[in-house]
Amino acid sequence: MKSSITFAARPRPIKRLLGTALAAVAAGALTWMAVGGGAASGASAAVADEAPGYAVEDFDYPQADKILAEKNILLKRGDGHITLADCVTGTGQLEVQARDKSKICFDVKGTSGWLTLELPSVYLIRGNDYTTEAEMTVGTEEQSYDIAKNAWTPVGESADDQAREWTLLELRTSK
Missing domain, CATH: 2.60.20.30 (Gamma-B Crystallin; domain 1)
Structure with a gap:
């Protein structure tokens, strides 16, 4: 009895990277659309309000x-x-x-x-x-x-x- 073994073709690393990149772009586009096409929504404004302020030099002498x-x-x-x-x-x-x-x-x-x-x-x-x-x-x-x-x-x-x-x-x- 002869048995036959079939090997599946291994995906090439470049194709795997390309597939991952396309999936990431698609996920990013879906997120962008969900937030309102990039317009500032309440959720993104709240995050911006909590961010630390800019460091501004006032030239006051320390201590x-x-x-x-x-x-x-x-x-x-x-x-x-x-x-x-x-x-x-x-x-x-x-x-x-x-x-x-x-x-x-x-x-x-x-x-x-x-x-x-x-x-x-x-x-x-x-x-x-x-x-x-x-x-x-x-x-x-x-x-x-x-x-x-x-x-x-x-x-x-x-x-x-x-x-x-x-x-x-x-x-x-x-x-």
């Missing part, structure tokens, strides 16, 4: 409230390239002398930076390798000072013939 409470220094806004730091000699920091405080230091990074703050009674600023400009005010009068590189520059009351107490409002740096 400014904590720094104000601990060190009595009001740091407002900046681009992150001028940051308050512990003073370390020989590190190329900007150094600020205020009458009611010990020396206050700032690290400077990048090719340019800015920081707005309110620091009263500032009378000296020591520059670093950056070109630095300091904006100060007393009453309604404003003054801009170019800070000498790697040297102390008299600003505020030490540069004022009336010796008024000036407040440092902004630092800008560039290389």
Whole structure:
């Protein structure tokens, strides 16, 4: 007795992938039609409402409230390239002398930076390798000072013939 064995043809991998892709496209089309032809429905709007918002940089100085409470220094806004730091000699920091405080230091990074703050009674600023400009005010009068590189520059009351107490409002740096 002869037995005959028949082998079914094996589908080729490409045909299998093509069939799977067509099934996925058909399922996607059915889903699209079920949701109303792509128009926003209540279900899709609810999901969108629960999504996290966009991250928007507001340039507020991080932990400014904590720094104000601990060190009595009001740091407002900046681009992150001028940051308050512990003073370390020989590190190329900007150094600020205020009458009611010990020396206050700032690290400077990048090719340019800015920081707005309110620091009263500032009378000296020591520059670093950056070109630095300091904006100060007393009453309604404003003054801009170019800070000498790697040297102390008299600003505020030490540069004022009336010796008024000036407040440092902004630092800008560039290389």
